[in-house]
Amino acid sequence: MSEKELGKKWDRCLADSAIKLGTGLGLGIVFSVLFFKRHTWPISFGSGVGLGMAYANCQNDLRSHYLQHRSKKVTHT
Amino acid sequence: MLRACLRGANATARNNFGKTRLTNLQHCRHYTAGETSGGGAAKVVAAGLVTVGGGIGGTILYAKWDNKFRAAVENNVPYSDWLLGLALGPPSPKSGLPIKKQEYKDCHEHQDTSVTAAVHPDTESPTATEPLKERPVEEVAAILAQQDQEEQDIATCSLEESLTSSAKATLQAIGAQEAALQAITRHTLKLKEAMEAEVPPQEKSAQWKDLEAALADRTGAVNDAETALSKANEALDSLKSVIDKSKGLKVSAVRPLVLAAEENLHNMVVDLDKVVTKVHSAESEAKIVSQYSELVNEAKQQFQREVSSLTPEIQANWKGLTGKLSSDDLNALIAHAHRRIDQLNRELAEQRVREQIHIDAALEQQKLEDQKALEKAVSTALQHIKEEARLEQERKLSELREVMEAEMRTQLRRQAAAHTDHVRDVLKVQEQELRVDAEQVLSSKMLEQETRYRQLSQEQLDNFTLDMNTAYARLKGMEEAIDSHVVAEEEARKAHQLWLSVEALNYTLKTANADIPTVPLEGAAQAVRDSCHDSDFALALSSALPEESLHRGVYSEASLRARFNSLRSLARRVALIDESHNSLYQYFLSYLQAALLFEEKQEAPPAQLCSEDLDPFKLLSYASYCLEHGDLELAAKLVNQLRGEARRVVEDWLTEARLTLETRQVVSLLSAYANAVGLGTTQAP
Numbered sequence: 001m002s003e004k005e006l007g008k009k010w011d012r013c014l015a016d017s018a019i020k021l022g023t024g025l026g027l028g029i030v031f032s033v034l035f036f037k038r039h040t041w042p043i044s045f046g047s048g049v050g051l052g053m054a055y056a057n058c059q060n061d062l063r064s065h066y067l068q069h070r071s072k073k074v075t076h077t
Numbered sequence: 078m079l080r081a082c083l084r085g086a087n088a089t090a091r092n093n094f095g096k097t098r099l100t101n102l103q104h105c106r107h108y109t110a111g112e113t114s115g116g117g118a119a120k121v122v123a124a125g126l127v128t129v130g131g132g133i134g135g136t137i138l139y140a141k142w143d144n145k146f147r148a149a150v151e152n153n154v155p156y157s158d159w160l161l162g163l164a165l166g167p168p169s170p171k172s173g174l175p176i177k178k179q180e181y182k183d184c185h186e187h188q189d190t191s192v193t194a195a196v197h198p199d200t201e202s203p204t205a206t207e208p209l210k211e212r213p214v215e216e217v218a219a220i221l222a223q224q225d226q227e228e229q230d231i232a233t234c235s236l237e238e239s240l241t242s243s244a245k246a247t248l249q250a251i252g253a254q255e256a257a258l259q260a261i262t263r264h265t266l267k268l269k270e271a272m273e274a275e276v277p278p279q280e281k282s283a284q285w286k287d288l289e290a291a292l293a294d295r296t297g298a299v300n301d302a303e304t305a306l307s308k309a310n311e312a313l314d315s316l317k318s319v320i321d322k323s324k325g326l327k328v329s330a331v332r333p334l335v336l337a338a339e340e341n342l343h344n345m346v347v348d349l350d351k352v353v354t355k356v357h358s359a360e361s362e363a364k365i366v367s368q369y370s371e372l373v374n375e376a377k378q379q380f381q382r383e384v385s386s387l388t389p390e391i392q393a394n395w396k397g398l399t400g401k402l403s404s405d406d407l408n409a410l411i412a413h414a415h416r417r418i419d420q421l422n423r424e425l426a427e428q429r430v431r432e433q434i435h436i437d438a439a440l441e442q443q444k445l446e447d448q449k450a451l452e453k454a455v456s457t458a459l460q461h462i463k464e465e466a467r468l469e470q471e472r473k474l475s476e477l478r479e480v481m482e483a484e485m486r487t488q489l490r491r492q493a494a495a496h497t498d499h500v501r502d503v504l505k506v507q508e509q510e511l512r513v514d515a516e517q518v519l520s521s522k523m524l525e526q527e528t529r530y531r532q533l534s535q536e537q538l539d540n541f542t543l544d545m546n547t548a549y550a551r552l553k554g555m556e557e558a559i560d561s562h563v564v565a566e567e568e569a570r571k572a573h574q575l576w577l578s579v580e581a582l583n584y585t586l587k588t589a590n591a592d593i594p595t596v597p598l599e600g601a602a603q604a605v606r607d608s609c610h611d612s613d614f615a616l617a618l619s620s621a622l623p624e625e626s627l628h629r630g631v632y633s634e635a636s637l638r639a640r641f642n643s644l645r646s647l648a649r650r651v652a653l654i655d656e657s658h659n660s661l662y663q664y665f666l667s668y669l670q671a672a673l674l675f676e677e678k679q680e681a682p683p684a685q686l687c688s689e690d691l692d693p694f695k696l697l698s699y700a701s702y703c704l705e706h707g708d709l710e711l712a713a714k715l716v717n718q719l720r721g722e723a724r725r726v727v728e729d730w731l732t733e734a735r736l737t738l739e740t741r742q743v744v745s746l747l748s749a750y751a752n753a754v755g756l757g758t759t760q761a762p
Contacts, residue, residue: 002729003644006651006722055661063659065725 009061016061017054024050137164144168232323236338239319243312247345250302250309254352257295257302261359264288264295265366272370295363302356309349316342336472343464350457383413569758574608575615576751581605582744589633598740599627605747612754618747626740632733638704641712644730645697646671648723652693655721679705682715693723710738 028046036042140147140161147168151158161168267288320338428435582601589595602622609615625631632640653667674694682699683690690696696715703712713734716727 003640003647003726006647006726059661062654062661062664066656066659 013054013058013061016057017051020050020054020057021047022050024048024053133160137161141165233334235319236316236323236334239312239316240338240341243309243316243342243345246305246309246312247349250305251348251352253298253302253305254349254356257298258352258356258359260291260295260298261356261363264291265359265363267291268363268366268370272366272373299360306349306353309345313342313346313349333475336468336475339471340468343461343468346464347461350461354454354457380417383417384410565758569755571608571611572751572754572758575605575612576748576755578604578608579744579747579751583748586631586633586741586744589631589636591639592632592636594630594632594636595626597626597628597630598622602627612750615747615750618743618750621739622743623736623739625736631737631740634704634707634709634737637709637730637734637737640730640733641700641704641716644727645701647726648693648697648719649674651722651726653721654723659722682711686715686718691718693719709734713738 024046025043026046028043028049031046032039032042136150137160140150141164147161147165151161151168267284268291271284271288316338320335320342323335323338578601582598582605585595585598585601587595602619605619606616609619649671650668651664653663653670676694677698679702680695680698681702690699696718700712700715703709703715713731716731716734719727
């Protein structure tokens with residue numbers, strides 16, 4: 001079902017962003033704890049990185065149809 | 078009743094007979110001492126014995142008198158037949174005519190001999206009839222000869238019988254007649270003696286007695302002779318009748334016998350007549366003598382009367398007169414005697430005078446009598462001679478007849494032979510002629526028959542061919558009609574089948590439930606394809622069904638509608654996204670637009686779309702309207718105008734809708750086609 005694709009994409013997107021955010025946060029926390037003497041900037045850096053990656057992935061996923069991968073059918077009409 | 082009682086009494090008596098004796102004896106032995114009681118018992122016993130004896134005796138006597146009673150007693154009482162046989166002897170027979178039986182026996186003996194003679198030919202003839210069928214002519218002749226023999230035998234037997242009987246009778250008659258003759262002559266002699274002899278009176282009375290005896294003898298003999306004569310005549314008549322009868326039988330061999338019998342008859346008749354004439358002459362002589370004796374007696378009587386009238390006191394017997402008569406009486410007597418002498422002299426003179434006349438008269442009488450006798454003798458002699466002549470003639474005739482018959486037979490034989498030859502020749506000639514004629518007639522008739530037959534057969538053939546042709550034509554017509562009918566029916570059947578399969582296909586479209594597609598239409602489509610081999614149109618249509626529908630089935634309009642409703646919101650949310658605008662920010666903006674923009678849920682689409690109508694929101698509302706009003710096609714068309722992400726989102730729905738529409742179109746076409754074909758094949762009433 002083509003209408004479920006968007007939902008699936010959003011699910012992936014959210015799952016991915018959650019993971020990334022979490023991972024980023026986690027890494028940030030870890031780095032902050034480990035390497036950066038509990039500064040907050042690795043956490044925010046890491047979460048930011050994570051968020052950014054998630055955002056980028058999400059966007060890429062959502063516009064994947066319109067990009068160069070011509071294996072998929074492009075229906076214009 | 079009486080008899081029954083007697084019988085009963087007898088029976089009981091006999092039953093008790095043996096016993097009572099013993100018991101009686103025993104009683105007697107026992108009761109010898111006591112006399113009074115013995116006497117009473119003896120009385121009873123005696124009375125019983127008397128009763129029993131009386132009953133039995135009475136029965137026996139009555140049985141002796143009445144045979145029927147005897148038979149009844151014998152039937153009903155056992156051992157009574159023994160008793161009655163002892164007492165009376167064997168029972169007499171019932172028939173009371175023994176004599177006649179004897180006679181019948183004699184007759185039967187006679188007849189038996191003749192019958193036995195006749196039986197032999199009879200026994201022979203059945204054996205002769207069996208091989209009759211093989212050789213008829215000879216056997217028939219033999220049978221005829223045998224029959225003749227039988228008849229002859231019978232005739233001869235009867236002839237002999239009657240001959241013997243008549244001979245016997247004749248002999249008897251002759252003997253009787255001779256006896257009569259002798260008796261008559263004896264009587265006459267005696268009478269003459271009595272008349273003329275002068276014998277003492279004692280012997281006279283004896284003589285008269287002898288005479289009377291002789292007279293009685295004579296009368297008896299004459300009677301016997303008469304009866305014998307009548308019998309002989311009867312016998313002779315019967316013989317004559319037998320002879321006539323046997324003459325009536327046309328058997329030649331009997332003739333000599335008949336002739337002999339006739340001769341015998343004639344001889345017998347002649348003898349009988351001779352004897353009869355002798356007897357008659359003797360009788361006439363006796364008559365004369367008796368007349369003479371009567372006259373003498375009369376004269377004597379007259380004289381005695383005269384004498385008695387003269388001397389009445391004298392006794393009747395004038396021979397005792399000597400010594401008793403007185404002289405006066407004597408004188409008177411002498412006077413009377415003289416007178417008598419005178420009278421007699423006168424009478425004598427008168428008699429002498431009238432002698433001649435008397436003699437003439439006597440002569441005349443004698444002549445008459447002689448004439449009569451002569452005539453009679455002549456007639457009898459004539460008869461005899463006639464008879465002899467006739468017999469002679471018959472004899473000669475029979476001889477001649479035999480000779481003639483033999484000659485005739487030879488002549489006939491010759492004639493028969495000549496006739497047969499002639500007939501044979503004539504027959505041959507006739508046969509030839511007739512044959513020729515017959516053959517001619519036959520050939521002509523045959524020709525005619527042949528021509529007629531040919532004609533008829535030709536006619537028949539023609540008729541037959543005509544009929545056959547017509548029948549064939551009709552048959553052909555019928556066949557064609559039937560074929561066309563068959564074809565039409567086939568077409569109708571096919572159309573019906575097609576229609577049915579199309580209906581089935583149609584029905585399968587309805588099997589879609591809420592979100593489940595219909596069953597794969599493959600089966601129904603195959604059925605449709607099967608039922609429309611010859612229709613290209615239908616085949617093309619049935620092959621035009623989309624694959625998806627065949628394999629997976631299609632969704633119903635309701636499900637599509639429901640899906641669209643859920644799709645609509647999604648499509649609204651991604652309305653701004655397309656190839657160029659597909660970042661997340663755009664997504665955010667499109668979501669915002671969808672949240673903030675409100676359009677009519679359903680809006681009737683215009684007949685023609687302009688550029689403003691290509692707005693997704695507007696399109697979706699048009700599509701909703703169309704869907705709500707059951708126009709999937711228009712909805713699909715409108716949805717088809719979506720671009721970008723919205724288009725991508727509704728892509729599947731669109732394909733599904735397209736599938737459904739296609740299928741529905743094909744099915745409706747097929748249905749229309751099937752209906753048209755069915756209508757075409759349905760025959761109007």
